[in-house]
Amino acid sequence: MTKDFRLILGLEIHLHVKTAKKMFCNCSADIYSAEPNTHVCPTCLGLPGALPVPNKHAVELTQLLGIALGCTLNLDSRFDRKHYFYHDLPKGYQLSQYDQPLCVGGSLKLRNGKTIELERIHLEEDTAKSFHSKDDTLIDFNKSGMPLIEVVTKPVITSAEDAAEFGRMLRDLARFLNISDADMEKGQMRVEPNISVRTVEMERANELPEYKVEVKNINSFKYMEKAIRYEVKRQTEILIGGKMPAQENRGYDEKADATLPQRSKEDAHDYRYFPDPDIPPMRFDQAYFDGLKSSMPELPGAAYLRLTSVLGLSAVAAEMLTSGPGLGLLQKFNDLSQVADPVKVANLLLNKPGYRDLEKDEFLQKMQSDESTIDDADIILATVKNVIAQNNKAVEDYRSGKDSAIQYLVGQVMRETKGKANPGLSEELILKELMS
Ligand SMILES: [Zn+2]
Structure with missing residues (x-):
């Protein structure tokens, strides 16, 4: 066997959806600075007899993300029960989506030109949060029932850098479209790489390995890159030793800069998925999808092309206005560049202190008076x-x-x-x- 192994990975990314209420009940979704167990009701506590009612806005926002990523939106979709036993899941199942997710397919083009294809985007409920101490486990149910989008890529990513770039671009897009605040420190965005390594021969034959290792719930792109690099090294060593890495879930320990095993990964059939009998199936029509599409603003990728090729901005300025925190300035730039020189407007917005926070009229006035001031x-x-x-x-x-x-x-x-x-x-x- 050759000793040259290559990384292959797919990503599962979870995003808290920015809605007023939780996914299936009327509890406020503004949980991030709340006292434990103050945003709870019979539904999100999983008490017997409580009936879930899907949040329409969460469904719309998931479909909007699907449109932005070029997915096919399913005309028929539904919620399924995904069964497993854990103390943060009081019902014994999570409401998720199995074979009829809201969105399938789609892709995201990275800035280095590579296209990352998607498997699906579905909507589900988040679980509660547990805190382990020496003797006890404490549970906060505020997070239970929070609307959660899951984006699943195909196993097509071949470097840790591309995985992080995908994550950052998805975060920017979700924020730009007001779908999620995607603050990783608040747990609003979590990434889970499914990592395998394979031989060069397998890569050429486009063959996938028989195992994968999922590193769960990573809350920083930097840690994700480190976890991937650690796994590549660990799995390669096992393969070189003539063994097959175990299919399992692991967690990343940032202090040790290592991944550690968690429970072994269930196959899909172990979850005993079946349609939730309390929630009627969802049926959409093309007119509804068309309405959503027409509400879609120009996306950052398209804006980048327009800024560079039509408005004559430098690649650096266009990049700054269409990614990361600069995206927050794009709308202001669009308004101002209608009435003033786009290159000057971009320069003032990005590089000159005192301009960003001005209203349109104040901005134009200041621009005019600054232009006529002699600073030489x-x-x-x-x-x-x-x-x-x-x-x-x-x-x-x-x-x-x-x-x-x-x-x-x-x-x-x-x-x-x-x-x-x-x-x-x-x-x-x-x-x-x-x-x-
Ligand atoms: Zn509730």
């Missing part, structure tokens, strides 16, 4: 020398201790330049001249 020290200095030569009285006053004489001289410079000289710079230059 050489030009102002010539005027300053003139003014000093022509105002002996004021110069003498200053030298005899009358500080206000400086303001008189600045006023003269302003008069000479028809108010365009930068006053602060003028004063600085006058003082320098008088001291020399």
